[in-house]
Amino acid sequence: MNMGFERDHFYRDVLLQYASRTKIIKDCIMGALANLLELDEDYFINRTTTRARALARLGYYPPCPRPDLVSGFKPHYDGGALSILFVEENVGGLQVLRNGKWYNILAKPYTLLINIAECIESPPHRVLTNAEKERTSVAIFYGVDVETVVEPAPGLLDEKRLARFKKIKAEDYYGTVFGHFRQGKRLINTLII
Numbered sequence: 001m002n003m004g005f006e007r008d009h010f011y012r013d014v015l016l017q018y019a020s021r022t023k024i025i026k027d028c029i030m031g032a033l034a035n036l037l038e039l040d041e042d043y044f045i046n047r048t049t050t051r052a053r054a055l056a057r058l059g060y061y062p063p064c065p066r067p068d069l070v071s072g073f074k075p076h077y078d079g080g081a082l083s084i085l086f087v088e089e090n091v092g093g094l095q096v097l098r099n100g101k102w103y104n105i106l107a108k109p110y111t112l113l114i115n116i117a118e119c120i121e122s123p124p125h126r127v128l129t130n131a132e133k134e135r136t137s138v139a140i141f142y143g144v145d146v147e148t149v150v151e152p153a154p155g156l157l158d159e160k161r162l163a164r165f166k167k168i169k170a171e172d173y174y175g176t177v178f179g180h181f182r183q184g185k186r187l188i189n190t191l192i193i
């Protein structure tokens with residue numbers, strides 16, 4: 001019997017089911033966010049659905065004897081539209097930067113952490129290593145439609161609120177965003193007007 005195949009198959013089914021269910025959450029949040037910003041309710045949903053990529057990243061952080069010297073995940077901004085993160089409870093490590101201070105984000109049982117990503121506005125975050133406990137996480141990154149243009153929403157601009165960033169085709173965004181990340185730079189900074 002090919003146990004490897006059986007396992008892979010099961011794993012794929014679970015991941016697909018998880019991703020399609022969290023996609024419903026993604027659409028709820030995209031709709032609510034558009035409503036809050038007084039844009040058309042479908043504004044973000046239309047740009048993150050048809051040919052949008054979704055990516056899963058499974059993180060395993062082994063215990064590390066020197067958390068003071070080794071980071072789990074360097075400070076970064078998530079790419080795309082929205083990330084949904086499932087982390088182990090009781091193992092901290094995730095931190096978000098706000099007003100120059102890193103805040104611990106603790107996971108409660110049965111909760112998902114939602115992170116707005118860079119095409120809307122991502123907070124910088126990082127993961128610290130833990131000296132005693134191992135940690136696993138499942139992140140699903142919901143991206144933007146490859147045929148869309150990432151731009152300041154026209155509905156949010158007027159003569160007093162001018163665009164602060166140039167537009168970029170989603171295709172070009174994805175083509176260059178990881179290269180910038182690897183170099184410790186931010187693509188968005190190259191779009192400042």
Ligand SMILES: O=C(O)CCC(=O)C(=O)O
Nearest residue numbers: 057059087094127137139
């Ligand atoms: O593992 C985590 O808790 C966060 C990982 C993360 O920020 C990412 O994969 O972008």
Ligand SMILES: [Fe+2]
Nearest residue numbers: 076077078125
């Ligand atoms: Fe992240």
